[in-house]
Each structure stands twice: as structure tokens, then as C-alpha cells.
Amino acid sequence: MAPPQVRHISKCTITPRRTLEETPPPKSCELTPWDLAILSVHYIQKGLLFFNPSSQKHPSNPIVHLLKQSLSQALAHFFPLAGRLKTHHSSPSSSHVFIDCNDAGAEFIHAAADVTVSDILDPIDVPQIVKSFFVFDGAVNYDGHSIPLLVVQVTELVDGIFIGCSFNQTVGDGTSFTHFFNMWSEITRRGGEENVCISAPPVTQRWFGDLVPSLVCLPFSEADDFIERFSAPPLRERIFHFTTESIALLKEKANKDCNSNNISSFQAICALVWRSVSRARKLPPDQTTNCRLAIGNRSRLQPSLSPHYFGNCIQTVTASTTGAQLLSHDLGWAAWLVHQSVAAHTDAIVRATLDAWVKAPTVYHLSRFDSWSVMMGSSPRFDMYGNDFGWGRPVAVRSGYANKFDGKVTSYQGREGGGSVDLEICLLPEFMNALELDDEFMDVVSNSVVFLP
Structure with missing residues (x-):
């Protein structure tokens, strides 16, 4: 029997809905070094699974x-998402x-697929059809010159609905993506009422620190000079669930191992994954191995940026050691390395990296990730389960094809809250089997989570 397919029913363009009284938005939005450095990275592809909100198909x-x-109204607030990239x-x-x-x-x-919510949740590995809940597989952020910066696909299932977003990362990072999703769901929950005021308006003015925006550019004349088209090898993708209780015990063990009280829950999780995947x-x-973490800069800057800053404000920090050191020491030793890499990421370091980028601009390529390391992306702090569109909380968060490679780990909050965590781990099949x-x-x-409507 052929696997189920996603059928596209209709497609349209959604433009911002504004009132005549509103101040027109700026005509352009400048891009910072953090934005430009990821022009060759894939779009963000993340979405939410719900039980059926309507009996009408x-x-x-x-x-x-x-x-x-409601999307039209949300775009009035998050207006950069309705634009296109341009190069001068x-x-x-x-x-x-x-x-x-x-x-x-x-x-x-608007799409449909003859699959159920259980068909998505029950398999051990994330089923392939989930990738069809998104568009722009393989598209990189630079492609936003000719394709939309945001595409929403709403796929009706037999007993559910999946809302998937493909979101150009030059517009914003994971914090910005979640902020947009939260505000869009808030507008929808309120019935899409006219002239809606949202609870957390975005701050769309880009932050350049002490840099002169006009000097922030790329030393290339052609896109082919810095754009890479990365394709991942066949991977297994699996969601692993960590309960609040299991994380508390893990954190306690990590701190006890190194006689500390400073290791966070997530740092302990990172150490566990790093050691286990290495084995x-x-x-x-x-062999040198690294545990890399995508880390937010908003709260690390002095003065701090608004949590509603709409743009990229992240960097990667790295804990590094050899295979012998990592696996001969205990969990706490590895967790302390992770903790030190996070603690060292200060305001001065953030500003110094911006200055260094302007002197020697680079664009990140996914192929440069080394095959002996792990990359921890996203964050369990992102409130994806708070996206109630008016028919209840999501039952799951899932992602598409984008930005996956051997060793990529994406973290989400657990559905039951309370500090629980879900990790989406991508590994070559033989490594996943061993894990x-x-x-x-x-x-x-x-893996004892019960998903309820």
C-alpha cells in the first residue's frame, strides 16, 4: 500500500491588515551580523499538532x-515577515x-492528509509524512529574495489539524519565531477581532551595538560565493521525553558529581546527551568532540534587550574535550564543561564577536558541523504549548526537514509542563540504534506521556 500523501487544496497570499489610522511601517529593515551569518542556513520549520477543532472538513x-x-492581523504587527530580502x-x-x-x-x-493524530504520535521515529506538513524543503534564508519569508501550511487530518510554519531565519531566531506564533494564536483565540491590540508587541528596531549599520555587509559579489545547498544523509529522528522527576534526579547527580550547585537542569541534559551519543x-x-549550544544574548547584554526583540540575537557556545576525557569522567565533569561555556558568554564576549564579524564577515554552512559532536538547538523555554488558537492546547510540537544533520538535537518543553523536556534527536541509523x-x-x-485532547 502506498504511504499517505498530503494534498494541497488551496494557496493564497496573506498581506498585513492595517487600519487607516496606523502609522505605516518602515520601508526597510536592516540586518545585523547575526542575521547575515545565517543566510545559507535553512528556514525554520516547526509546527503544532492539535486534535480536531471542528467537525467541518x-x-x-x-x-x-x-x-x-488572524494571520493578516498578526502580520501588521510583525511586518518584516510580509517583506522580501533585497540586495544592494x-x-x-x-x-x-x-x-x-x-x-x-x-x-x-490549506492542505489535507488521510492520517490520524495517532499516526503521527505512535511510531517510535517521527514519521516521514510530517515533513510534508511544511514547504520549502532545502530552501535557504537567502532564497527570501524570491520566495516568501513566511509560509503557513494548515493540514487537516482525519481527527486533527497541523499548523506548520516555514519561517526565514534572517527575520528572527527561535525566540522571535515563538513570539510570532504566540501572538498569532492570541489573535485567533480572540476571534480575529478588528483593531486588535496584542499583549506583547514586537520590538522591530534592529540592535547593532556600537556598529554602524551601513558598514555591516558581506564581502561577496555573487550569492554563489557564500551560499551552500546542504542535504542531510538519511537519518533517524526520534522524540525522547524527560519527565520533571527524571530531570531533577539528573541535575542532582551532576551537581553532586562535581560538588556544585551551579549546574542547571538543561546543562545536565546536554552533558547526558553528549556522553551518550559519543558512546x-x-x-x-x-578524538576532539564538542557540545555546542545555541544560546540567547538578549538577557546577557548590558543593558539587556527586550525579550520581545524581533530579530536574531543568538550565538553558539562550545564545550570541548577528547573522547577519553569525556567518557572516563562522570556526568558532572561533562556538565561542568557545559556550564563553564555558558557562564563565560558575557556582554563583553557578545560585543567582541560582533566587532570581529565586521572585520572578517562569515556565513555559516551546515556542512561544517563535525561528525563527532552534538548541536543543541531551540529551547524548552519556548512556550509552544501556550499556543491556544481557541480550541485547546497542542498535543505535540514537530519539525520539518530543515537544519538537520547527524548530531542535531532540538529541545522542546514537555507537554505536561513543570520543567519536563522533549528532545528531538537526529542521528545516523546505526548511532540511533546504539543510543x-x-x-x-x-x-x-x-516515554510514558499520555496525549489527551
Whole structure:
């Protein structure tokens, strides 16, 4: 029997809905070094699974109409998402990339698939059809010159609905993505009422520190000079659930191992994953290995940026050691390395890295990630389960094809809250098979979550 397919029912462009009294937005949005450095990275692809909010099926489901209406209102607040990227060449060897806030609009796709919520949640590995709940597989952020910066696909299932967003990362990071999703769901929950005021308006003015925005550009004349089209090898993708209780015990053990009270729950989780994946890969004793973490800068800057700053404000910090050191020491030793890398990321370091980038601009390529390390992305602090569109909380968060490679770990809050965590781990099949047999890892993991409507 052929696997189920996603059928596209309709597609349209959604533009911002503004009142005549509103002040028009800026005509352009400048991009910072953090924005430009990820031009060759894939779009963010993340979405939410819900039980069916309506008994009415396509093609005239009123829920779909409401989502279009509320998206239009959300774009009035998050106006950069309705624009397109544009490049101005100030010299033959210099590219100034920015967002043209031209209200070209976001794309909205209404789709359907003959699968159930259980078909998505029950398999051990994330089923392949989840990737079809998103568009722009393989698209990189630079492609926002010619394609929308935001595409929403609403896929009706047999007993549920999936709302997936493909979100250009030059517009914003994971914090900004979650902020947009939270405000869109808030508008929808209130019935898409006219002239809606949202509870947390975005701060759309970009932060450049002490840099002169006009000097922030790329030393390339052609996109081919810095854009890479990365394709991941076949991977296994699995969601591992960590209960509040198991995380508390893990944190306690990590702190006890190194006689400390400073290691956080997430740092302990990172250490566990780093050690366990390294064992699964049979890491050679003299091989250098890294645990990389995407880390937010908003609260680290002095003065701090608003948590509602809409743009990129993240960097990667790295804990590094050899295979012999990592696996001969205990959990707390590895957790302390992770803790030190986080603690060292100060305001001075953040500003210094911006200055260094301007002197030697670089664009990150996914192919540069080394195969002996792990990369911890996203955050369990992102309130994805708070996205109530008016028919209850989501039952799961899932992601698409984008930005995945051997060793990529994406963290989400657990659905039951209370500090629980879900990790989406991507590994080559032989390494995932070995991870599932790793006693230290599996003793902490719990897969006993019950998803309720």
C-alpha cells in the first residue's frame, strides 16, 4: 500500500491588515551580523499538532478562514515577515542585504492528509509524512529574495489539524519565531477581532551595538560565493521525553558529581546527551568532540534587550574535550564543561564577536558541523504549548526537514509542563540504534506521556 500523501487544496497570499489610522511601517529593515551569518542556513520549520477543532472538513472549514484573517492581523504587527530580502551592491565586491518591507505578503496553504493524530504520535521515529506538513524543503534564508519569508501550511487530518510554519531565519531566531506564533494564536483565540491590540508587541528596531549599520555587509559579489545547498544523509529522528522527576534526579547527580550547585537542569541534559551519543558513535579516545549550544544574548547584554526583540540575537557556545576525557569522567565533569561555556558568554564576549564579524564577515554552512559532536538547538523555554488558537492546547510540537544533520538535537518543553523536556534527536541509523541501548541515557528517558485532547 502506498504511504499517505498530503494534498494541497488551496494557496493564497496573506498581506498585513492595517487600519487607516496606523502609522505605516518602515520601508526597510536592516540586518545585523547575526542575521547575515545565517543566510545559507535553512528556514525554520516547526509546527503544532492539535486534535480536531471542528467537525467541518475541507474545503470550507471556517477555522481555515479564521486563521487567514488572524494571520493578516498578526502580520501588521510583525511586518518584516510580509517583506522580501533585497540586495544592494555598494561596490563590485560588497553586498548589502536587507529586508524590503514591501508588504508582498506571506503564503497560506490549506492542505489535507488521510492520517490520524495517532499516526503521527505512535511510531517510535517521527514519521516521514510530517515533513510534508511544511514547504520549502532545502530552501535557504537567502532564497527570501524570491520566495516568501513566511509560509503557513494548515493540514487537516482525519481527527486533527497541523499548523506548520516555514519561517526565514534572517527575520528572527527561535525566540522571535515563538513570539510570532504566540501572538498569532492570541489573535485567533480572540476571534480575529478588528483593531486588535496584542499583549506583547514586537520590538522591530534592529540592535547593532556600537556598529554602524551601513558598514555591516558581506564581502561577496555573487550569492554563489557564500551560499551552500546542504542535504542531510538519511537519518533517524526520534522524540525522547524527560519527565520533571527524571530531570531533577539528573541535575542532582551532576551537581553532586562535581560538588556544585551551579549546574542547571538543561546543562545536565546536554552533558547526558553528549556522553551518550559519543558512546553510541564509539568515539576514539584521542578524538576532539564538542557540545555546542545555541544560546540567547538578549538577557546577557548590558543593558539587556527586550525579550520581545524581533530579530536574531543568538550565538553558539562550545564545550570541548577528547573522547577519553569525556567518557572516563562522570556526568558532572561533562556538565561542568557545559556550564563553564555558558557562564563565560558575557556582554563583553557578545560585543567582541560582533566587532570581529565586521572585520572578517562569515556565513555559516551546515556542512561544517563535525561528525563527532552534538548541536543543541531551540529551547524548552519556548512556550509552544501556550499556543491556544481557541480550541485547546497542542498535543505535540514537530519539525520539518530543515537544519538537520547527524548530531542535531532540538529541545522542546514537555507537554505536561513543570520543567519536563522533549528532545528531538537526529542521528545516523546505526548511532540511533546504539543510543537506544545506552543504559545511562535510557535510564533517564521516559516515554510514558499520555496525549489527551
